Amino acid sequence: MSAIEMSLEHALALYRTMARIRAFENAAEEASKGGVAAFGASLAQAKVRGPLHLSTGQEAVAAGVCAQLRTDDLLTSTHRGHGHTIAKGASIERMMCELFGRATGYNGGKGGSMHIADFSIGMLGANGVVAAGIPIAVGAAHALRLRGGDALVACFFGDGAINRGPFLEGLNWAGIHRLPVLFVCEDNRWSATTETGAMTAGEGALARAQAIGVPGVAVNGNDVFAVDAAAAALSAQIRADGAPRFLHAVTYRIKGHVSVDAAAYRSHDEVARALEQDPLELAAIRIAALGGERAALAAIDAQAQAEIAAAVAAADAAPWPAQSAAYTDIQDTGAERWRD
Amino acid sequence: MSAIEMSLEHALALYRTMARIRAFENAAEEASKGGVAAFGASLAQAKVRGPLHLSTGQEAVAAGVCAQLRTDDLLTSTHRGHGHTIAKGASIERMMCELFGRATGYNGGKGGSMHIADFSIGMLGANGVVAAGIPIAVGAAHALRLRGGDALVACFFGDGAINRGPFLEGLNWAGIHRLPVLFVCEDNRWSATTETGAMTAGEGALARAQAIGVPGVAVNGNDVFAVDAAAAALSAQIRADGAPRFLHAVTYRIKGHVSVDAAAYRSHDEVARALEQDPLELAAIRIAALGGERAALAAIDAQAQAEIAAAVAAADAAPWPAQSAAYTDIQDTGAERWRD
Amino acid sequence: MARLSYVQAACNALHAVMQQDARVVTLGEDVGRGGVFGQYRGLQQAFGAERVIDTPISEATIMGAAVGMALAGLRPVVELRVVDFALCAMDEVVNQAAKARYMFGGQGRVPLVARMPIGLWRGSAAQHSQSLEAWYAHVPGLVVVAPATPQDNHGLLGAAIASGDPVIYMEHKELWGLEDEVDPTRIERLGVAALRRPGSDLTLVTWSRTLHDALAAAETAQDEGLSIEVIDLRTIWPWDREAVFASVQKTGRLLVAHEAVQAGGFGAEIAAATAEALGVPVRRLGAPRIPVGYAPPLEDAARVTPQAIVAAARELVGAPARGA
Amino acid sequence: MARLSYVQAACNALHAVMQQDARVVTLGEDVGRGGVFGQYRGLQQAFGAERVIDTPISEATIMGAAVGMALAGLRPVVELRVVDFALCAMDEVVNQAAKARYMFGGQGRVPLVARMPIGLWRGSAAQHSQSLEAWYAHVPGLVVVAPATPQDNHGLLGAAIASGDPVIYMEHKELWGLEDEVDPTRIERLGVAALRRPGSDLTLVTWSRTLHDALAAAETAQDEGLSIEVIDLRTIWPWDREAVFASVQKTGRLLVAHEAVQAGGFGAEIAAATAEALGVPVRRLGAPRIPVGYAPPLEDAARVTPQAIVAAARELVGAPARGA
Ligand SMILES: Cc1ncc(C[n+]2csc(CCOP(=O)(O)OP(=O)(O)O)c2C)c(N)n1
Ligand SMILES: Cc1ncc(C[n+]2csc(CCOP(=O)(O)OP(=O)(O)O)c2C)c(N)n1
Ligand SMILES: [Mg+2]
């Protein structure tokens, strides 16, 4: 679907997804204050503890790609996976419960933000190891192919991940075995405290993918309509011929690497310029052009806020996992043997 | 130096290197009969034991590249490293002693064929792990750069290695840090019992290197003069600007994966066609065109045979390492502690 | 019953399982040509290239793809050549395969078998000779199996594929050619040790290739009047505490012998647990903490021999037995 | 003497060494901005980007390049963020760094320090919380160090860089902020344990963050009339047998406590070796064999607490002491 043919309804749906991601992450950020001992913060009793990676400013990538996915499509994500999970259709309340570490969370409190997953909708998990989702996606695609049908795997990873070995290995593998994988490089220009560009030789993600035999396109990752259109085209190609495709989505990481990172290592100007390209703002302008009313967007925003507030309240009230749960879901063989 | 300007003297030197490699490997192969339990062979008392990887048919790559190296240049190799070691200037006798596992070998019998090394001439070792030499070469290049001067590292690897992660990581690293590395993909079309082409997506080694930011050229790896000329051009560029270059040398693995592998998984035709491109034969023809006499080549061959026969005799007569040597060269801290 | 080699027994077991269960797939380097040790002979012909999958030299992705396959409903058997190369896939084994089920709160599981042969292999030197079973025993989420006989390589491979957890399956490179009678109908359970030889003076716990040296040692010791009970652990984790403790309660002494480096080897776990629980004299015999050298005299320094086992047993029995 | 945090002490030590020895370089992700934990603060400004080298997210090549640097005459300090990510570089650590000197018959050496912090780190879950010192202790060619105090993180880092061998240097993520007086002139030796508290009823061997829980436990036990001698191992391999055995000969009992998973942990080696050599009662206390969960109740299940140490000590003393 080209941006021109975009219906107002679809445009509003894309905006809604982004608004829900934004609201979710703002709330999670608030709840994480003081929750991680890195970057100089203290080990206070925050509601959300440990490294919390926010995708603020990158919502268009998740929303645009996942708009083209079906429930029977699979998805692998990164440490920065809230957006992908929400856009794939997960329950915001169960996600928030997981970030709070409660028994009612998706992972029963075992995973937290970095391992959030919802297998019931094909979301095979966030991952704390950079690039680790790539081989997993490739393997999942083998399973889809053996099953038959035209489902695919969407595989998200960051710009930093293209310098790890599994990027080469996984793309090559998908290429030779002609596997239905949509590789999505979510290029926010930063890898923790390091600008990725200086660490990346050659022409970058897309050129590498093409040289490894995976064709694709680059897109403005802050333009949800452009991402949506590119994902539509690529996923249609994948469903038609079963071979992998690559989407290089260029965006920007507005927040620090983790929620408590002030990101003092980069210039205010750079961030200010990026804020002018806020994907929600860009979408609002385009929606207005399509005849949408500001009020409709305000209603979506308000709805998202309300939904998130309810999720936070539910998470706050939810029970902790029993300590005995620490000993389950490990392995069946020798399940009762955890001290010897 | 272009092939046209090639002096007869240089041509004969290249031929001599190839003849010595060929003779060395023929003798090693003979001594390895029954020496490895894989591929159905029995565990007899061969003089050379364990996996022995022969570079027969690929001699032009080692000879041509190393002709452009100086003693202060470094080199990392693969499991198939006899040719590189000889061409870099190692003693054939000490190499043969190592293959025989004798105390007088380069590694004192600790390494054997897969770990042969001669640090005195900058040969930093063969390696039993595919692609493992790539990061090592890159690191060695950092050391050269900090030292100053225009020395470089020649880094050999096979066509199978371009599908392992370190290929991507190492080339990218050399690219961003502008390190003096000559990457040499010695493409013999096979990876153990598997045809590499079917396992490699995209346009192959050179296209990948270029996309990762390392420019280079492809060359007929059976034409020692072409390899020599390409290596001359690339190494001159590296010495001039300190940045990495890539050489894709296409050749063929005449023998099985290891010396006792009959390679029944490939066609006789394929091997027969490859034998018509024997690098020593090709060189002989070119040398004749340059005015060289067959007798000169015969003398080189005879000399190589004699040298190898002496090396085998010396290796055969050389002492085993003392068992106490098993406990040295491990680590200094706690050197005496090997049972607790 | 049929006389089969250790490698053929496993090949037959895999063939049978693949025939019964369409979810079982095999992937790895050279599997299409039967594997470099012959462990996959005939399988691609029988089941096609979509189920017996040739792969590039990409260990990290071989293992990582297997995790993805398993999470998506398949039951992959993963060929990693030797444990030394499996080191190229350690994130995928330890951070992904072993932890996925737990991290995701039980939403997904990782039923896979990762074959990574261990052990010395004449003349193969430091990068092709390691035994690292102790590493995996230390990692929650993993099962670790090390068969010593053709029968076990048949039965335990089947049990491993059926288990539903990630199983590190460690064959021994110097056992490939070992032949024995194999009953293909016999079902094995993971976690159960085998009493290979009864005895009364001390309990010798071992596994993998060292079992055969242990049996030879027990034979020699018998002539000296020393009666050794030999237990083949077979599954390294979970190890069969009950069987080991019952034997040690009878004999009053424990010797653990394995080919892996003694320092930090899994013998330490067994010896420590037994000393804690029963307070009996314990001894270990493993390789010295040295890399494996190429030349025979050097390589032999890393071998645990029947002679060394007998000597350790003798020394242990010299010590006063307690707790019996 | 200056009051320094654990992280600043190491940073100062590295600064001093880099000033003295031009062969010392540092490489890893984010080192140019001081490292995500602040371990490299100010170093790139002081020594330039050629000696404090920013790297891509390429753990295998970070470690592999360090091996190449070392073989070519440098002395790299390698930043690997946490031990969990170091798993992406296992071939380079185990097959290359640890074995190169031996394989090449002593022609080359690999003097490098690989920093890979271990341990729990509140709310970081299964892929950021592991302690794998036992793995490296099992690998010939490696030295393994785990400092517990700011003073040791100063002195041992210096000793590690000077050692000339590959050293696996394991700081603890929950110790970064710990402050204490540091004497920067004090020289430490690898392989030497520290007696942290004398006692007579049992010997408690520990290291890294658990030292602090061990000291708290000893304090509590004192009130109950139980006198615990606390030994901080500091170097895991080679571990200080002499110090441990001398203490155990005095107290007659050994307890080893560590944060790593108990099954196959390095406590097994110490307990087994002590039981073999001295025949005294031994006990271990490590984490259960479970991945680390995210929620506090789950994470706490994996923590070795002072209370648990006291309980284990009490139980051990209930057993009859021998050999003293
Ligand atoms: C293998 C590995 N190395 C290092 C890290 C630490 N780390 C976590 S996120 C991150 C940056 C990743 O950058 P990128 O891939 O661009 O993703 P982004 O954080 O920008 O979304 C790093 C280095 C890790 N998690 N895994
Ligand atoms: C990481 C790793 N995986 C697998 C192997 C087993 N192996 C040894 S050589 C080889 C083939 C290598 O092919 P290529 O790189 O083309 O080199 P060639 O043997 O053709 O010289 C394989 C798979 C290994 N040594 N290391
Ligand atoms: Mg990024």
Ligand SMILES: [Mg+2]
């Ligand atoms: Mg090849």
